[in-house]
Every structure is written in C-alpha cells, then in structure tokens.
Amino acid sequence: MSQDELNDLIDVEDEIQDWKNLGMPKRGTKEFEPDGTTFQLNSLEDSRNAMFNALGANRQHHIKNTLVGIWKDDSNSCLVPNAKGNYFKDVGKYNKLYNCIELNPIETIYLVERGSMVIYLSDDEFMDWLKDRNMEFDYETNLVALDLEYLYALSNVNFAKYQIYAYLKRLGYIIQEREEIEQEQEQEQEQSEEHKQDKSFTILPRVWGILSYPVLHSLQFKKVHYFRYTDVYKSIQLNIPKIPKKEPSSPFHLTFNVWKPTPNFSKKSPPLPDFQVSVIDTSKNTDFLKFSQIQQLLFEKTTSLQYELKVKESIKKKPKMESKKEVRAKKQAERQSKLNESTRLRNEYLKTRDEVIKNGHGNIVLAVINNGIINFIQLGIGNFNMSQKTEQVNRLEEIYPGRHHELIYNEPVY
Amino acid sequence: MSSTLIEQFKTNLIHYNLWNNVKIHNDLIISGIPSTKLVSTDDSNQIEWIMCIDKLGFGKELSIKIINSWFKQVQSLNNNFRPSRITIGIMNDDGTIVYYFVYDGITKPRQN
Amino acid sequence: MTTTNKVILPVINIDNDPEVLIFDLEVIKYLRIGLNVLGVLTGTLSTFPQQNLFLSVPLKLIIWEVIWLTENNKGILVDAKSYRNDKLKIGSVSKSKTTNNMVIIPSTDNNRNEELITKNQIDIKTFITKYLQNSNYTISKFINNYKYYKHLQNSGYFINPGIKFGGDLVIYPGDPLRYHSYSTIKFNFCDIDEIIVGGRLATSVKKNMILIGYEDENENDKRIDEIDDDVINDLYRNDKEPLTFSIEWSGFG
Numbered sequence: 039m040s041q042d043e044l045n046d047l048i049d050v051e052d053e054i055q056d057w058k059n060l061g062m063p064k065r066g067t068k069e070f071e072p073d074g075t076t077f078q079l080n081s082l083e084d085s086r087n088a089m090f091n092a093l094g095a096n097r098q099h100h101i102k103n104t105l106v107g108i109w110k111d112d113s114n115s116c117l118v119p120n121a122k123g124n125y126f127k128d129v130g131k132y133n134k135l136y137n138c139i140e141l142n143p144i145e146t147i148y149l150v151e152r153g154s155m156v157i158y159l160s161d162d163e164f165m166d167w168l169k170d171r172n173m174e175f176d177y178e179t180n181l182v183a184l185d186l187e188y189l190y191a192l193s194n195v196n197f198a199k200y201q202i203y204a205y206l207k208r209l210g211y212i213i214q215e216r217e218e219i220e221q222e223q224e225q226e227q228e229q230s231e232e233h234k235q236d237k238s239f240t241i242l243p244r245v246w247g248i249l250s251y252p253v254l255h256s257l258q259f260k261k262v263h264y265f266r267y268t269d270v271y272k273s274i275q276l277n278i279p280k281i282p283k284k285e286p287s288s289p290f291h292l293t294f295n296v297w298k299p300t301p302n303f304s305k306k307s308p309p310l311p312d313f314q315v316s317v318i319d320t321s322k323n324t325d326f327l328k329f330s331q332i333q334q335l336l337f338e339k340t341t342s343l344q345y346e347l348k349v350k351e352s353i354k355k356k357p358k359m360e361s362k363k364e365v366r367a368k369k370q371a372e373r374q375s376k377l378n379e380s381t382r383l384r385n386e387y388l389k390t391r392d393e394v395i396k397n398g399h400g401n402i403v404l405a406v407i408n409n410g411i412i413n414f415i416q417l418g419i420g421n422f423n424m425s426q427k428t429e430q431v432n433r434l435e436e437i438y439p440g441r442h443h444e445l446i447y448n449e450p451v452y
Numbered sequence: 453m454s455s456t457l458i459e460q461f462k463t464n465l466i467h468y469n470l471w472n473n474v475k476i477h478n479d480l481i482i483s484g485i486p487s488t489k490l491v492s493t494d495d496s497n498q499i500e501w502i503m504c505i506d507k508l509g510f511g512k513e514l515s516i517k518i519i520n521s522w523f524k525q526v527q528s529l530n531n532n533f534r535p536s537r538i539t540i541g542i543m544n545d546d547g548t549i550v551y552y553f554v555y556d557g558i559t560k561p562r563q564n
Numbered sequence: 565m566t567t568t569n570k571v572i573l574p575v576i577n578i579d580n581d582p583e584v585l586i587f588d589l590e591v592i593k594y595l596r597i598g599l600n601v602l603g604v605l606t607g608t609l610s611t612f613p614q615q616n617l618f619l620s621v622p623l624k625l626i627i628w629e630v631i632w633l634t635e636n637n638k639g640i641l642v643d644a645k646s647y648r649n650d651k652l653k654i655g656s657v658s659k660s661k662t663t664n665n666m667v668i669i670p671s672t673d674n675n676r677n678e679e680l681i682t683k684n685q686i687d688i689k690t691f692i693t694k695y696l697q698n699s700n701y702t703i704s705k706f707i708n709n710y711k712y713y714k715h716l717q718n719s720g721y722f723i724n725p726g727i728k729f730g731g732d733l734v735i736y737p738g739d740p741l742r743y744h745s746y747s748t749i750k751f752n753f754c755d756i757d758e759i760i761v762g763g764r765l766a767t768s769v770k771k772n773m774i775l776i777g778y779e780d781e782n783e784n785d786k787r788i789d790e791i792d793d794d795v796i797n798d799l800y801r802n803d804k805e806p807l808t809f810s811i812e813w814s815g816f817g
Contacts, residue, residue: 054724054740055617070563072738085741086597093620094589097610098666153610156667159652185658186607187587187672190576190622191644197576197583197624201606208614319581320727322627322699409626409725410604469816490816507756515753516777519809539814542756551814552759558719559810560737561746561772 057088097153097186106177107146107157108164109184111192116146116157119168119175125149128212128303136168142215143193144200148207150189157184159192198319199293202405205412206315212297213315214308271445275423288331292338292402293317314339315403336419339402387437390430394443399426458482461504461541464549473499477529480504480522482541491553491562501526501538508545519554568678570637571595573630574644575686582694584630584641585622587672592623599638600722601629602740621671626725627695628713634688635714635800640681641691647684651677689791696791707798708806712751712776715806721746729771730758745771747810752777759811772812779807 056067072078099105105123107116118130121139129149133140141149149155158164158181167175177183184192199215206213264270295311297303316335318327327335374382401418424431424444434443455463458476465471465484474484482502489497503522527534537555544550571591573584586592586603595601603623612618625633633639651657651673658673696706713733716723721735724745728734731748748771750758759773 056741057618060612060618068742068744069738070744071560072743078742082739082742086739089741090589090593092609092611092618093592093605095609095611095620096666097669097671101662101665101667104667148608150669151610152608152613153669156669182652182657183669185587185670185672187574187585187622187644188648188658190585190587191574191648194577194580197581197585204608205616208608208616210614322696322701325700408727410606410624411725411727413727464817486816490814505756507760510756512755512757513753514756514759514775516775516807516809517779519775520779520807540759540811541817542760544760549817550760551817553810553812553814555810557810558747558774558808559772561770561812562815563770 056085057092058085060088060092097151099154099156105149105155107141107149107155108160108177108181109146109157109189109192110160114143114194116141116143117160117168118155119171123154125154128214128297128305131305138168143195144203144215147186147189147193147195147200148204150184150186151204157189158182159184198407199317201407201410202315202317202412203294205405206294206296210299212299212303213294214305216292216295216314267447268442268445271447272442275444277423288334290316290318290327290331290335292335293405296403313401313403315405317405317407320406320408332417335402336400336417339400383437387434390433390437391443394421394424394428394430394434398422399428457506457543458504460543460547461502461549464541465502471500481525481529483529499530501530501535502541502551503538505540505542507542510542522554523556568676570640571633572676572681573625573633573639573641574647575641575691576644578643578645578686578691578694580694581698582691584625585644586625587622588674589621589671592621595623595633596739599633600717600720601625601633602722602724603629604725627692628710628717630691631688631710631799632714632717641686641688642681643684643686647680650680650684651675654680689793689796692795693791703795707795708778709751710799712749712806715776715808716749726750731773734771735774747772747774749774749776754811770812772810775809775811776806778804 059067069078103123105118105125106120107118109116117133117136118126118139118141121130126139129145130139130141132138146155146157150157158177161181163180164175203213262273264273292314294315294317295308296313296315297309298312300309303309374385377385397416398418398421401416404415404417406413406415419426421428421431422444424434431443434441458479461482462474462476465474465482470487471484472487474482476482480503482504483499484502485499486497489495490500522538523534526538534556536557537553540552540554542550542552571594572588574586576583576585585606586595592603595603603625605619605621606624607620607622609615609618609620630639630641634641654677656673656675656677658670661668661670692706709732713723716733716735722738722740722743724734724736724740726733726748729745729748732751733749734745735747735749736743736745750773752775754773754775
C-alpha cells in the first residue's frame with residue numbers, strides 16, 4: 039500500500055468506528071465521558087445494536103453460484119472439484135492426482151469467511167467419487183458441513199499470516215505465499231553474485247580525496263584547486279562497501295508476493311511482484327529485527343532486481359476504476375505536456391531523482407501485526423550514491439548523460 | 453559566566469511566565485505560584501512544584517521509580533504533604549523550556 | 565466447579581502460537597456488555613467484504629483478557645479441534661443451511677456439551693506456556709504486565725491494545741463505540757521524547773499518557789520454560805497495586 043493510499047485512510051482508521059456509519063465512516067461524533075443520561079444510554083444501545091446486527095449477518099452466497107470446498111484433514115488442504123468464479127485467478131493450485139484445484143488453509147478460510155464458499159469434511163466415499171466423478175455428489179446428505187469455527191480449528195492456520203493475507207485480499211491485491219524453494223534458490227544466486235564483486239574497490243574510502251595521490255607523492259596533502267562546487271562534493275564522496283552477509287538463519291522471511299490488481303494475472307507465470315511482504319508478529323516479541331536479519335530479508339529480495347534491468351515485455355492494461363492517485367497523475371501529466379520540452383524533462387529528472395533517494399532499491403514491506411492490529415512498514419536499501427543501476431537511475435542517465443546524479447548540488451549544465 | 457540550569461528555569465518562570473514567589477530548593481526542584489490558576493478545575497492559583505530537567509543530560513527513560521522519588525522529595529519539602537501533581541520542566545537543546553503536568557494516579561485528560 | 569456458567573474460550577492451534585478466537589455472537593455480547601471485555605474483531609464482514617475498517621467474527625482475545633477471564637472464573641479454555649472432533653463422533657454437527665435461495669455458512673454451532681467441554685479443557689498453565697514459546701518475555705515482565713492490565717480492567721475501564729497510539733494499551737471511560745479514549749498506557753517507563761511529541765491529536769479530545777508500574781523491579785529475569793503453580797499464584801496474587809502517574813502538557817510555557 040503506498041504512502042498516499044495510507045494517508046487517505048489514516049485519519050478515519052485511527053478512530054474506532056461507530057457501526058451506524060457502516061456505509062460512510064466519520065470522524066469526531068463521540069462523547070467525552072459517560073454521564074449516565076438516558077440520551078447517552080440509548081445512543082450506546084443503538085450503536086451496539088448496529089454492530090451486533092452487522093456481526094450477525096449471514097455468510098452466504100446465492101444458490102446458483104454455489105461453490106463447494108472439501109476439507110482434507112490429512113493434507114491440511116481443501117479440494118474444489120468445481121472451481122468457478124473469479125476467485126481462482128490467483129488462488130489455489132491445480133492438483134494432478136485429483137484433477138482439481140487445491141487450496142491451502144489460508145485461502146480456504148478466506149473464501150469461507152467471506153461467504154463465497156461452503157465447506158464439508160472429506161470422507162472415503164467422497165475420495166472415491168473424486169476419481170470417476172460419475173453423477174453429482176450430494177454433499178449435503180453425505181458429508182459433514184463445517185462451520186467457520188470448526189474450519190479454523192481443523193486448519194492449524196498461522197493466524198498472523200492469515201490476517202495479513204485477508205487484509206490485503208480485501209483491498210483487492212493479488213497475493214501468493216512464497217515457496218520455500220524460491221527462497222533457497224534466490225539465496226544461492228545471491229551468494230554466487232557476491233563472489234564476482236571486485237573487493238579491491240572497497241579499500242579506497244573515498245572516490246577522490248586523500249588517497250587520490252599515492253602515498254609519498256610530492257603533491258599529496260598540497261592544496262588542490264577547486265573551481266566548481268561539484269568537484270568539491272565529488273572529492274568528499276564516501277565509497278561505502280556492501281556489508282557481507284553473516285547470519286546463516288533468521289526467523290524472518292519474505293512471506294508473500296503481492297501484486298496490484300491486474301486483469302491479466304497468470305498463476306502459472308506471474309509477473310514480478312509489486313511488493314514482497316514479510317509478516318512479523320510483535321504481540322509477544324518486541325525486539326525489532328537485528329541488522330543481520332534485516333539484511334537477510336532484503337537479500338531474499340535483491341536477486342529479483344536483475345529483472346528490473348531487462349525491458350518489461352508486456353504492458354499491463356489499466357484497470358477500469360481509476361484511483362484518486364491515478365486521476366491526480368493524469369492531471370499532472372496534462373499540465374506537464376503544456377510546458378516546453380526542456381522544462382518537462384527537468385521536472386521529470388528532479389522527480390525521478392527524488393524517488394531514487396527517497397525509496398532506495400530492493401524495497402520490501404514489513405507487515406507488523408500486534409494483537410490483531412496491522413501496520414505496514416517499507417524497508418529498503420539506500421541508493422544515495424546510485425551505485426545500484428535501477429530503471430530509475432538509468433532514466434536519470436538518459437535525461438542528463440554524464441552528470442553526477444548522486445550529487446544534489448550540481449551547477450546547471452545546460 | 454553563564455547561569456546554572458536551575459537558574460535558567462527560575463528566570464523563565466519569573467520573567468516569561470510571570471510567576472511569583474519562585475524559590476530554588478535544590479539542583480532539581482523549584483517552587484512558585486503562577487499569576488492565574490493553571491487548570492480550570494483548580495480552586496485558585498496554588499503553589500506548583502517544578503522538576504527541572506535538561507533533556508540532553510537526563511537520558512532517555514522516565515521511569516515509575518524516578519517519578520515516585522520526585523513526589524517523595526516534594527512531600528518532604530511540603531510539610532509532609534504529597535501533592536496531587538508536580539510539573540516536569542524540560543529544557544531542549546535550543547534553550548526553550550516545555551512544561552508537563554504529572555498527576556499522582558489516573559486522571560482524565562483535560563478537555564478543552 | 566461446574567462449567568455451565570463459564571463461557572467457552574475456544575483455543576485454536578494449542579501447540580503452536582495458540583489463539584483464543586470467539587465465534588459465538590452471544591458470547592461476544594456478554595463479554596462486551598457484561599464484563600467490559602472488548603477483544604479485537606479479525607474476520608471478513610461478509611456484507612462489506614472489501615474493506616478493513618469494520619471487521620466481523622471471530623473476535624480475538626488478547627492474552628491479558630484470557631488470563632483475566634480464567635482468573636475470575638468467567639471462561640474456560642477448550643481445545644477447539646478436539647472438542648469439535650469429539651462432538652462429531654457423537655453426531656453433534658451443524659448443517660449448512662439454505663434459505664431464500666442463499667447458501668449459508670454458520671459461524672459456529674450452538675450446542676454446549678458440558679462433558680466434552682470438561683474433557684477437552686486446557687489448563688491456564690499449559691496455555692500460557694504454549695503461548696510464550698516464541699516470545700522474549702521474562703517471567704517477571706509477563707506477571708507485571710498482566711497486573712497492570714488487571715488493575716485497569718478492575719477499575720472499570722474499557723481496554724484495547726495500544727499499538728496504534730504508540731502505547732502498550734489504550735483505555736476508554738466507556739464503550740469505544742461511543743466514547744473517545746482517555747489515555748495511552750505505557751508500562752514501566754516512557755521516553756522523554758514521547759512526552760514532548762505529545763501523543764496523538766487525531767481527535768478533538770486530547771489524550772494523556774499514563775505510566776503504570778512497580779517501583780521495585782522483580783528480580784526474576786528468567787525466560788519462561790514452563791509455567792508452574794508458583795507462577796500462576798504470583799500472577800493472581802493481589803498484594804500490591806501498581807503505581808500510576810498521568811502526564812499531559814501543562815498548557816503554559
């Protein structure tokens with residue numbers, strides 16, 4: 039979720055909402071303290087009733103859209119023999135053995151909780167039927183229906199992970215759990231990358247400066263004449279080497295790949311995720327991540343950066359509903375197109391440079407959950423010296439080639 | 453010669469906040485009487501006890517133990533009567549001072 | 565003691581990060597109206613499934629609420645999986661309903677079976693031990709934190725987790741549906757910086773910050789391996805009330 043989107047929500051989310059405002063959440067309609075008046079008591083009863091009525095609403099779907107899932111306790115998963123509807127665009131995996139879609143516990147609970155799927159407990163008879171699928175299977179007569187509580191109990195679901203999954207899913211994001219194998223593969227790739235790096239470069243603390251002349255050279259420590267500020271800044275630039283990984287194992291991993299809603303999402307060959315999320319439950323563990331653990335998390339992401347250098351193949355179609363952000367961006371673009379070319383380029387340069395400095399690269403999202411309350415934090419690697427050639431950094435070079443983009447102060451070149 | 457921390461607080465209370473009867477008790481505590489009552493629910497302006505803290509020198513943590521010790525110190529200066537509130541004066545690194553009430557026990561926040 | 569007057573506190577995942585999740589709306593009402601226990605709603609609201617402001621059943625109870633309900637004999641911890649499986653064996657199941665052409669998934673079944681409840685009961689010692697498996701709590705910190713919660717709960721406040729306001733807890737003079745919160749609660753200490761920044765001013769009513777704690781620290785800094793009867797006795801003992809101090813901007817200066 040972007041900072042803008044977060045800011046849009048933040049005021050309203052701070053207050054516990056009155057359920058009378060279910061359609062339109064509001065701010066500031068509450069009282070300071072109970073005064074025992076009938077007015078207040080009635081008001082409280084109304085709000086409570088509104089809430090309890092909402093909580094008592096049925097989880098349901100129309101009979102003609104009936105979607106059935108069968109819970110298999112031995113595999114801790116759910117089989118969906120007749121998968122239909124949009125849900126399975128990103129949810130579930132095809133199971134060859136049973137020739138149907140299979141859901142993990144988190145996906146199962148999500149669909150049942152929102153009322154979109156009804157779920158029964160599997161038995162031998164059903165498993166037999168699954169092989170041939172002659173005739174319709176009468177679930178209601180033959181199997182035990184699970185209520186939501188029973189499903190949660192059987193599923194052994196990781197509740198922290200589930201809450202983050204459901205939160206993002208409700209907002210329309212596409213989300214998939216990262217496989218363990220994926221994590222290992224990326225770590226292997228990362229280690230082989232490190233061997234290739236030229237370590238001798240790290241011996242020089244500065245790009246220019248005190249060691250720009252070899253030791254004992256006659257010109258060392260003598261004054262160097264500077265005629266431009268840019269050269270001054272260049273000479274005091276630090277060359278900070280990448281810190282090598284140390285800790286072999288950490289309890290923190292990237293948990294989910296998340297994509298913004300896109301109509302052409304393909305489960306089998308998904309595009310590069312828009313966000314990579316690590317779920318962290320701080321309800322009983324308040325130590326923030328150690329530096330080595332943060333590194334480890336970021337390294338899990340880093341290798342996918344290789345893809346950023348390649349040209350993106352497909353252009354995503356824009357979803358129909360335009361968010362406020364997109365409307366704003368459109369208006370901005372309109373305004374920009376009215377300016378002349380060099381001003382437009384300069385504005386684009388400055389904006390892109392700001393983004394590089396602000397966001398760095400290799401960003402991941404920490405989904406911090408504490409007693410049921412969720413906060414998202416973006417964590418990334420700084421790219422202040424722009425040594426990591428991201429798409430944006432390359433764009434800067436395209437606009438003003440040869441310039442020191444990492445120096446904020448630059449004499450005007452053109 | 454520059455004045456001590458506690459003298460700077462005294463100056464601030466007398467000349468900036470217009471308090472009366474401002475008295476330094478030790479390195480930490482000043483008492484005084486504001487010209488008007490500070491909280492609408494007070495009966496009138498009354499003697500206030502200020503803990504004078506330099507933010508940089510104090511360290512990060514304000515603990516139950518420290519605050520309770522302040523209340524006990526004021527009690528010994530105040531006819532063995534434990535006040536219902538004391539005030540923390542915090543001097544920032546730019547010399548400005550902010551004052552915070554510390555009430556004994558759980559109180560409602562002031563409604564404006 | 566009979567189980568009939570205690571509400572069921574279903575435990576999900578007893579072996580690994582156990583949670584108490586309440587699916588029964590009548591229990592939720594009773595906890596809120598009768599006992600001032602709020603919990604946190606975490607489920608998708610099926611009538612408005614694409615937002616996160618209003619969430620539905622299940623209600624998650626925070627650890628202090630669980631202990632308080634158990635200590636006061638208001639609730640009984642039950643292993644949800646084995647309880648429901650036992651009920652299934654004796655043929656007690658819910659059926660999915662169909663009304664008005666809608667297929668309905670119930671949140672829970674409503675049949676208490678006292679014998680099976682007793683059989684599948686989880687002792688508070690076991691629950692706490694399992695709960696604290698993946699935590700960095702020491703024994704004394706855990707006991708003290710519970711006592712702080714207990715002091716506030718027994719004083720009649722409504723309590724929610726405080727993370728949104730940078731505190732350990734947040735308290736309300738009445739039901740949060742209608743009343744603004746008074747205070748952000750911090751256990752044991754706060755930073756000077758936190759006082760100066762002054763807490764959240766998102767609402768028209770300013771909050772104050774309340775520090776709650778014991779003057780003398782407990783010496784027991786052991787990590788928790790196993791919770792024994794001594795720990796529970798410590799947890800429930802009412803010998804000393806914690807100290808409290810309320811901090812807010814003075815309005816002058």
